[in-house]
Amino acid sequence: MQMTLSFVPSQTEMETAFYRKDGSYDGLFFVAVRTTGIFCRPSCSSCPKRENVEFFLSLREAVLAGYRPCKRCRPEISLGQPPPWVSQLMERVEARSGQKLSSDDWQELGITPERARRWFQDHYGMTFVDWCRSRRLARAFAQIREGEPLDDVVFAHGYDSYSGFREAFAKTFGVPPGQAKTQRYIAVELIETPLGLVVAGAVDEGLCLLDYCDCRSLERHYATLRQRFDSAVLPVSHPHLDRLKTELGEYFAGERTTFTVPVALEGTPFQVTVWQELQRIPHGATIAYDELAQRIGQPTAMRAVARANGTNRISIVVPCHRVIGKDGSLTGYGGGLWRKRLLLELERTGQLPGN
Structure with missing residues (x-):
């Protein structure tokens, strides 16, 4: 329709x-x-x-x-940007090559470890300490796969002993460093969009996560991904994520109607069938849940279709926002009805309201 x-x-x-x-x-x-x-x-x-x-x-x-x-509700703070103190904190960690921050660093930045812990837990699904550890291990992981001597890697990333590094590595990847060349992981990055900060995840097969950072289901999605892909989640870049950032920018500018970044749909056979059908809904169109059920050949499975739609972990690219109520109402959306409205308006007119 x-x-x-x-x-x-x-x-x-x-x-x-x-x-x-x-x-x-x-x-x-x-x-x-x-x-x-x-x-x-x-x-x-x-x-x-x-x-x-x-x-x-x-x-x-x-x-x-x-x-x-308003000084009370701060509407000028963009939904699409991390707070400046988070950017400064990340830059400091990168400048220190992933080494632990000292008390002087925290004092100079004017940030408490507890504040950082809460923000990273809410937006990355891990504490700040875990984020730092993951960054160090991700770099070590890449160096090992490129053939660098293990001893050089261990001490280059701040570990005092091989046993300490081996324990941390195995805890993160589930295998000892010697098996790193055959171990996979899920790369995640934060991406700024006009609808707010999103977290995207990718494996070599394709995009496996795209969700809003304030979404209540984000932590559940992380847990499901770890189980489905049997992989650690690391805050690192990936070619699929680079491609996604480019295509999202074009989409929100009204210049793209289809995504070409590959997706890795991991779920039950029924869920995957529903998600694949979602990808066939044309840009600028909507369908109702009963029509979606008919399209997959299960006209009486509307509730199951709605549940599968709600468990979609790849927002926008797998366009669950294009499914609405039979009466034309927007119905639920994990990112909030306001986002669903804006996505549909963008696809209807080629621009976000107010642009």
């Missing part, structure tokens, strides 16, 4: 969401208050009178209209 409706929220819907303080609309629109000259997220706790409120579909429009950002 071709989309004929705009998925931009109506004035009434925006008013209702704002006065309900509905955080699922954060990022979909902004609320400006004429009497104070500020603009907020829909979830902001402020409660101005209705006659003093106006709505904007982008941060840029609100700023150009002369409004300044």
